[in-house]
Amino acid sequence: MVTGLGKEIGIRREPDLKQGRKKPEIIAITSGKGGVGKSSISVNMSLMLQNMRKKVLIIDADIHLGNIDLIMGVRTEYTLADVLNDGIDLSDIIVTGPSNIDILPAASASGKMLEMEDVFLKRLATSFKSIENNYDYIIVDTGAGVAQSVLSFLLGADKIVLVITSDPASITDAYAVIKIIKRNDLDIPIMLISNMMPSLEAGESLYKRMSLMIRRFLKSDIEFAGTVLKDEIISHSIKVQKPFVIHSPNATATNTIRILTKRILQMDKKKQGDKKNVLDRFISNKKIKFEWD
Numbered sequence: 001m002v003t004g005l006g007k008e009i010g011i012r013r014e015p016d017l018k019q020g021r022k023k024p025e026i027i028a029i030t031s032g033k034g035g036v037g038k039s040s041i042s043v044n045m046s047l048m049l050q051n052m053r054k055k056v057l058i059i060d061a062d063i064h065l066g067n068i069d070l071i072m073g074v075r076t077e078y079t080l081a082d083v084l085n086d087g088i089d090l091s092d093i094i095v096t097g098p099s100n101i102d103i104l105p106a107a108s109a110s111g112k113m114l115e116m117e118d119v120f121l122k123r124l125a126t127s128f129k130s131i132e133n134n135y136d137y138i139i140v141d142t143g144a145g146v147a148q149s150v151l152s153f154l155l156g157a158d159k160i161v162l163v164i165t166s167d168p169a170s171i172t173d174a175y176a177v178i179k180i181i182k183r184n185d186l187d188i189p190i191m192l193i194s195n196m197m198p199s200l201e202a203g204e205s206l207y208k209r210m211s212l213m214i215r216r217f218l219k220s221d222i223e224f225a226g227t228v229l230k231d232e233i234i235s236h237s238i239k240v241q242k243p244f245v246i247h248s249p250n251a252t253a254t255n256t257i258r259i260l261t262k263r264i265l266q267m268d269k270k271k272q273g274d275k276k277n278v279l280d281r282f283i284s285n286k287k288i289k290f291e292w293d
């Protein structure tokens with residue numbers, strides 16, 4: 001029987017304690033320009049996954065403007081910095097949000113992570129190892145643009161979701177992000193979301209323009225996750241700190257997120273070889289190439 005989203009939300013999912021559980025899939029949500037809807041999409045997609053009975057950790061990796069806690073309406077006390085400075089356990093800084101989703105408020109420390117001494121990084125990596133297998137998916141809400149701290153998270157991901165709007169600056173900045181990702185890692189799959197669109201056709205046509213540009217100048221492909229329409233429900237849900245997939249389970253926007261999430265899950269992920277654990281993957285990208293030869 002298919003049950004409505006509203007009925008399922010709120011049910012605590014029992015942890016999957018099966019032996020030999022696979023490593024979590026890491027999906028990074030990013031953009032060239034800021035303010036295009038990364039956090040709204042990250043939060044609602046994570047809650048949708050949780051509702052599909054997947055166990056999700058959402059990492060707030062926006063080092064300047066992290067606001068996942070606000071969007072989810074939860075209070076955070078500690079960040080990664082406290083794990084390093086005060087020996088607090090990583091599992092103690094993870095807060096539980098709506099639908100029992102786990103949130104890592106990495107915000108103020110994720111930039112510092114890249115400059116840390118190896119001894120601290122090892123400590124952090126060990127803590128991460130102890131928790132990462134609890135999750136099916138790790139959703140990383142990055143900052144906008146091409147700062148080293150953002151790219152480290154992108155290049156450690158299995159899949160990258162790039163959010164664009166029809167604002168010309170969003171398009172040119174997104175192109176710059178794709179160019180740098182491809183320069184560093186040709187294998188990492190990128191999916192586009194056209195957000196704040198007036199119609200589905202406008203969203204698809206924006207993707208086609210972008211895709212043509214990427215094929216022509218970068219000799220590469222990007223896929224399409226879909227279109228999110230401009231919708232008052234989305235802006236309102238941010239204001240009142242109530243994610244719409246929970247509070248408006250039958251809304252068009254919720255259905256859109258459901259469809260987009262399924263498409264993103266179906267996309268082939270990058271083969272990460274024997275890369276060790278999640279944190280190693282984020283911090284092993286210290287030498288990022290910004291220029292295209």
Ligand SMILES: Nc1ncnc2c1ncn2[C@@H]1O[C@H](COP(=O)(O)OP(=O)(O)OP(=O)(O)O)[C@@H](O)[C@H]1O
Nearest residue numbers: 034035036037038039040196229230231234235238
């Ligand atoms: N499809 C949409 N329809 C209407 N409003 C939207 C839509 N998507 C996002 N918004 C609104 O746009 C604003 C910016 O969204 P959000 O904070 O998710 O963007 P962001 O890319 O994470 O921004 P930043 O780069 O500052 O982190 C919010 O007020 C949000 O409610």
Ligand SMILES: [Mg+2]
Nearest residue numbers: 038039062067
């Ligand atoms: Mg944001």
